[in-house]
Amino acid sequence: MSETAEQVQEQEIDLAAANEILDKYQGMQGALMPVLQEIQDHYGFIPEPTVHLTAERLNVYSSQIFGVLTFYAQFHLEPRGKYIIRVCMGTACHVKGAGRLGDTVKERIGIGHAETTEDLKFTAEFVACIGACGMAPVIMVNDATYGSLSVQKMNDIVTKYQEMD
Numbered sequence: 001m002s003e004t005a006e007q008v009q010e011q012e013i014d015l016a017a018a019n020e021i022l023d024k025y026q027g028m029q030g031a032l033m034p035v036l037q038e039i040q041d042h043y044g045f046i047p048e049p050t051v052h053l054t055a056e057r058l059n060v061y062s063s064q065i066f067g068v069l070t071f072y073a074q075f076h077l078e079p080r081g082k083y084i085i086r087v088c089m090g091t092a093c094h095v096k097g098a099g100r101l102g103d104t105v106k107e108r109i110g111i112g113h114a115e116t117t118e119d120l121k122f123t124a125e126f127v128a129c130i131g132a133c134g135m136a137p138v139i140m141v142n143d144a145t146y147g148s149l150s151v152q153k154m155n156d157i158v159t160k161y162q163e164m165d
């Protein structure tokens with residue numbers, strides 16, 4: 001059975017990988033950003049204990065690191081879903097009905113912007129232009145792009161991912 005977001009948050013985080021990452025950057029200038037990126041790549045998000053470890057090892061305050069993490073949208077302090085559904089809400093997509101695609105995500109999966117399902121299968125993000133306006137309205141699921149979507153096609157995509165592990 002897969003773990004819920006809450007269980008992942010509460011479970012003890014194995015800091016061995018974070019220590020190994022920090023070992024690589026020991027004594028280097030400007031190490032904070034690459035360290036945080038590698039920690040996120042490894043854990044899928046930035047677990048709070050790794051923030052305190054990083055602070056200790058790089059000799060900065062945890063509060064400074066939390067400041068960086070909340071400033072840069074690429075960092076996530078909470079576990080995220082296996083499938084990240086990005087619904088473009090840029091102008092071209094908006095005028096072609098992106099709002100209804102977002103509604104479909106809410107209705108079918110039960111999550112809105114920046115929310116993750118309890119089973120950690122899906123995270124939804126309603127984002128600005130993703131650079132594929134010619135195919136508006138557009139969504140991405142992880143690295144796959146889907147364009148010229150109707151609500152029906154969106155429903156089919158949701159069904160496809162719901163049926164996947």
Ligand code: FES
Pocket residue numbers: 088089090091092093094128129130131132133134136137138
């Ligand atoms: S506005 Fe959606 S891809 Fe550009």
